[in-house]
Amino acid sequence: MTANVSLLKLSKSFNSVAALKEVSLEIDAGEFIVLLGPSGCGKSTLLSIIGGFLSASSGKVLIGGKDMTSVPPSIRPTTTMFQDYALFPHMSLRDNVAFGLRMRKVGRKERNQKADTFLDMVGLKASANRKPHELSGGQRQRVALARALSVNPDLLLLDEPLGALDMKLRRQMQDELKAIQKEIGTTFIHVTHDQEEAMAIADRIVVMNQGVIEGLGKPSDIYMRPQSLFSAGFMGEVNLINGIVTTVNGQQCNIKTQIGSFNLSPDAFVNSDPQVGHEVTLCIRPEQISTGSNDASKLTTLSQAKVVSSAFFGTHFRCLLAPDFAPEFRLIAHLPQSSEITQGSVVNLVIDSANVTALPSA
Amino acid sequence: MYSRLSNIFCGTYFIAIYGFIFLPVAVLVLYSFQDGSLPIPPFNGVTFKWYAAVFADTKLMSALGNSLIVAVFSSIIACLLGFCAAYGLSRYRLPGSAFQRVLITAPMTVSYLIIALGLLVLFNWMGIRLSLWTVGVGHVVINLPLCFAIIYASMGDHQKNIERAARDLGANNFQVMLLITAPMLMPSILAALFLSITFSWDEFIISFLLSRFDVTLPVEIWSLLRSGLNPKTNAIGSLVFLLSVGLLIILEIFVFRQRSPK
Amino acid sequence: MSMDSDHSSVRKAWYFVTPAIAWTIAFFVIPFAFMVSVSLASRVGRQIVYSWDLNNYIDFFSKSYYLKGLFVSLEITVLVTIISTLLAYPLAWIIAERVPKKWQRIALIMAILPFWTSYVVRSYSWLLVLSTNGVINNSLLQIGIISEPLPLANTTTATVIGFVHFFVMLLTLTIYSNLIQLSPNYKRASADLGANAFQTFWHVILPLTLPGIMVGAFLTFVLCIGDYITPQILGGNNELTLPQIIMMQLGRRADIPTAAALSIILMGVVTVAYLFCLRWLKMERA
Numbered sequence: 040m041t042a043n044v045s046l047l048k049l050s051k052s053f054n055s056v057a058a059l060k061e062v063s064l065e066i067d068a069g070e071f072i073v074l075l076g077p078s079g080c081g082k083s084t085l086l087s088i089i090g091g092f093l094s095a096s097s098g099k100v101l102i103g104g105k106d107m108t109s110v111p112p113s114i115r116p117t118t119t120m121f122q123d124y125a126l127f128p129h130m131s132l133r134d135n136v137a138f139g140l141r142m143r144k145v146g147r148k149e150r151n152q153k154a155d156t157f158l159d160m161v162g163l164k165a166s167a168n169r170k171p172h173e174l175s176g177g178q179r180q181r182v183a184l185a186r187a188l189s190v191n192p193d194l195l196l197l198d199e200p201l202g203a204l205d206m207k208l209r210r211q212m213q214d215e216l217k218a219i220q221k222e223i224g225t226t227f228i229h230v231t232h233d234q235e236e237a238m239a240i241a242d243r244i245v246v247m248n249q250g251v252i253e254g255l256g257k258p259s260d261i262y263m264r265p266q267s268l269f270s271a272g273f274m275g276e277v278n279l280i281n282g283i284v285t286t287v288n289g290q291q292c293n294i295k296t297q298i299g300s301f302n303l304s305p306d307a308f309v310n311s312d313p314q315v316g317h318e319v320t321l322c323i324r325p326e327q328i329s330t331g332s333n334d335a336s337k338l339t340t341l342s343q344a345k346v347v348s349s350a351f352f353g354t355h356f357r358c359l360l361a362p363d364f365a366p367e368f369r370l371i372a373h374l375p376q377s378s379e380i381t382q383g384s385v386v387n388l389v390i391d392s393a394n395v396t397a398l399p400s401a
Numbered sequence: 402m403y404s405r406l407s408n409i410f411c412g413t414y415f416i417a418i419y420g421f422i423f424l425p426v427a428v429l430v431l432y433s434f435q436d437g438s439l440p441i442p443p444f445n446g447v448t449f450k451w452y453a454a455v456f457a458d459t460k461l462m463s464a465l466g467n468s469l470i471v472a473v474f475s476s477i478i479a480c481l482l483g484f485c486a487a488y489g490l491s492r493y494r495l496p497g498s499a500f501q502r503v504l505i506t507a508p509m510t511v512s513y514l515i516i517a518l519g520l521l522v523l524f525n526w527m528g529i530r531l532s533l534w535t536v537g538v539g540h541v542v543i544n545l546p547l548c549f550a551i552i553y554a555s556m557g558d559h560q561k562n563i564e565r566a567a568r569d570l571g572a573n574n575f576q577v578m579l580l581i582t583a584p585m586l587m588p589s590i591l592a593a594l595f596l597s598i599t600f601s602w603d604e605f606i607i608s609f610l611l612s613r614f615d616v617t618l619p620v621e622i623w624s625l626l627r628s629g630l631n632p633k634t635n636a637i638g639s640l641v642f643l644l645s646v647g648l649l650i651i652l653e654i655f656v657f658r659q660r661s662p663k
Numbered sequence: 664m665s666m667d668s669d670h671s672s673v674r675k676a677w678y679f680v681t682p683a684i685a686w687t688i689a690f691f692v693i694p695f696a697f698m699v700s701v702s703l704a705s706r707v708g709r710q711i712v713y714s715w716d717l718n719n720y721i722d723f724f725s726k727s728y729y730l731k732g733l734f735v736s737l738e739i740t741v742l743v744t745i746i747s748t749l750l751a752y753p754l755a756w757i758i759a760e761r762v763p764k765k766w767q768r769i770a771l772i773m774a775i776l777p778f779w780t781s782y783v784v785r786s787y788s789w790l791l792v793l794s795t796n797g798v799i800n801n802s803l804l805q806i807g808i809i810s811e812p813l814p815l816a817n818t819t820t821a822t823v824i825g826f827v828h829f830f831v832m833l834l835t836l837t838i839y840s841n842l843i844q845l846s847p848n849y850k851r852a853s854a855d856l857g858a859n860a861f862q863t864f865w866h867v868i869l870p871l872t873l874p875g876i877m878v879g880a881f882l883t884f885v886l887c888i889g890d891y892i893t894p895q896i897l898g899g900n901n902e903l904t905l906p907q908i909i910m911m912q913l914g915r916r917a918d919i920p921t922a923a924a925l926s927i928i929l930m931g932v933v934t935v936a937y938l939f940c941l942r943w944l945k946m947e948r949a
Binding site: 411423483508522635 | 676677750782783788
């Protein structure tokens with residue numbers, strides 16, 4: 040089953056360190072939400088509070104409209120997939136998955152059948168009689184998922200479950216998690232520090248830092264229009280360039296920076312309206328920099344730049360450019376696979392300013 | 402978070418068991434201050450005369466000294482042998498190393514009575530007289546496996562790399578062992594030493610069977626007991642206990658607190 | 664592999680290992696061999712005559728005195744093991760689960776503090792409590808519940824109490840360290856799936872700690888069955904344990920052959936218990 044979640048002004052302090060500061064969040068039923076942030080940002084704390092393993096210092100947790108703030112985990116309509124899987128080592132896979140049903144007094148035959156169905160869903164029905172220690176990490180993870188879903192929770196909480204897997208397995212599991220979630224429709228809340236993972240699976244991402252939410256929205260929104268400098272930096276590589284707003288008129292604002300002037304539309308200004316004299320920081324993604332192009336109207340040609348270094352990353356060249364206007368400055372650019380870049384060459388510096396974001400300077 | 406009833410159960414059980422555990426020791430300490438000829442109820446008045454008697458009893462005091470000497474020396478030997486063996490077996494690939502490890506740790510699995518008997522027969526046959534030396538030998542036998550096991554368990558791969566680096570920089574094997582390995586493993590070595598001293602200090606059956614005239618403290622206390630209830634026994638027992646507790650408190654404050662800052 | 668195995672290194676390695684091996688062979692293996700051979704001898708007059716027969720062992724099975732000693736030892740040991748485990752587990756559990764984290768170490772140390780009295784003195788201290796003019800009898804007499812002192816000391820019961828006192832402390836320590844090594848996520852997962860506290864304990868915690876309990880129980884068994892001190896101080900003269908009988912052979916009659924044979928039989932019993940435990944642990948694994 041599924042339910043919506045309301046988190047109202049949740050705060051949590053440990054000894055005198057505030058792990059969460061009045062965090063509020065609304066999650067729709069059936070959404071796949073990812074809590075994203077570096078270690079210590081409070082995402083795991085938040086997850087533990089939602090699951091009932093920690094109590095908040097203040098604030099409320101509502102699941103399906105009901106106040107669950109002081110309800111213990113065994114009664115809450117949530118289940119958790121733990122980082123170390125926590126499969127019961129002395130029980131077979133089937134008994135592990137059937138455990139929740141057993142606690143709900145379901146008869147042996149029925150619960151074993153249901154357990155097998157869930158194991159089948161994750162592709163491990165054939166191993167139902169084995170013990171967890173006989174499986175690989177990826178397989179144990181699937182059993183943990185089957186076990187968590189076996190009791191039909193409204194809300195599934197995932198605590199960095201893919202951290203211990205290698206890249207290929209991780210991608211595979213990400214796809215599977217997404218597919219399973221779409222199929223059963225339960226609300227998933229997933230914690231991770233890997234922004235690529237977040238973008239791969241989330242319907243919406245919640246970017247957290249030091250106990251507060253710094254960004255909230257669809258992956259594309261957060262990436263293209265980050266709501267804070269932290270968010271911008273966390274979601275991927277970004278060039279942060281300080282500037283001052285020189286003119287504002289209707290559809291265009293002009294910002295003067297040390298590497299050149301930009302004309303941006305007011306949409307580029309997240310968090311505030313553009314005003315003359317404001318100090319802003321422009322966020323330019325590496326892929327928004329190119330060396331010359333076809334559609335000149337959308338682009339801003341700044342100056343020329345010297346290629347200081349470049350490395351081939353398979354899908355692109357990651358280059359460090361030193362713009363003529365500010366030779367000590369380094370811009371990170373992702374140039375196309377087909378470019379012919381040599382170190383020391385001078386290229387045009389062209390920026391796709393339609394997607395540049397301007398944030399108030401910190 | 403927990404039901405009131407379960408808290409009451411737990412609390413009651415906790416106190417009851419602690420009471421059981423401390424009962425005899427509390428009685429021991431209490432009656433060591435007893436002013437009366439018998440170290441049993443009723444409790445008359447506080448006196449230190451039994452402690453004075455203990456300190457005046459030369460046999461007891463020399464037994465205490467003997468215990469200390471045997472414990473420290475046998476433990477040092479056991480630790481040295483154990484450290485070297487652990488070093489050799491973990492750093493070098495020797496034929497039959499698994500067998501050697503089993504051999505060195507074997508005495509841990511055998512009752513002290515049997516070890517003592519075996520040594521008794523051996524010394525008898527060799528014509529060696531029983532003394533504190535023979536007790537010391539026995540104590541090394543029981544403590545060597547322990548020292549070896551503790552130190553061997555803490556010789557891991559990451560230390561091998563540090564030793565390699567030292568060798569790389571020109572140290573020979575002996576220097577590596579003395580200047581690098583030993584200091585790195587100091588916590589385990591000290592733990593092994595401490596445990597050995599504790600076991601040796603309190604050990605009875607080997608000390609009893611393998612000594613003759615000079616005895617260790619447990620054996621001397623045993624003779625005291627053989628002659629009936631004696632208030633000096635309470636005093637020496639309490640003394641040993643209170644000293645050990647004191648040592649433990651000092652260790653706790655200076656050693657363990659430093660190790661894990663809260 | 665990351666070990667050095669060229670020739671000069673191997674020779675050096677032998678220097679390190681040989682002392683310990685030599686000591687073990689000289690003072691453990693050889694004495695043990697001596698003991699086995701002496702057990703095949705008999706004491707004739709003041710001499711030990713090597714008759715190389717199993718007389719001593721046959722004597723063990725034929726003389727009810729010796730057999731009884733073994734049975735008394737087994738009876739006491741099994742009783743002590745069961746009682747100590749049943750008493751220690753709840754205490755260990757309370758310290759691990761109910762006592763706040765920062766007080767746990769102190770609570771544990773307090774629970775095993777009497778370890779630091781000498782073993783001899785600790786057993787003796789129960790005499791102060793149990794004897795006819797000891798604490799219990801005196802208090803009961805004074806309150807008036809009884810009119811004559813109860814014969815508590817110098818009985819098998821006193822021996823059991825003395826043993827249980829020691830092993831409750833030992834087992835609390837071992838079971839506690841077992842409990843805190845369990846990942847807290849097991850409890851969380853169990854609760855998450857709907858189990859109440861008792862169900863979590865019964866289905867998850869208890870089975871996971873069972874191997875550790877088994878190891879502790881085995882240790883208790885071995886230490887208890889081979890102990891001479893506690894039965895000698897507290898047990899009186901009626902039901903002697905096997906170690907006591909062995910010591911008697913040594914003391915009064917200096918009958919080393921018999922003592923050796925009896926000790927080997929005792930070791931045999933311990934080995935049987937060891938194999939049983941091993942098999943049980945293997946079954947648990949599989």
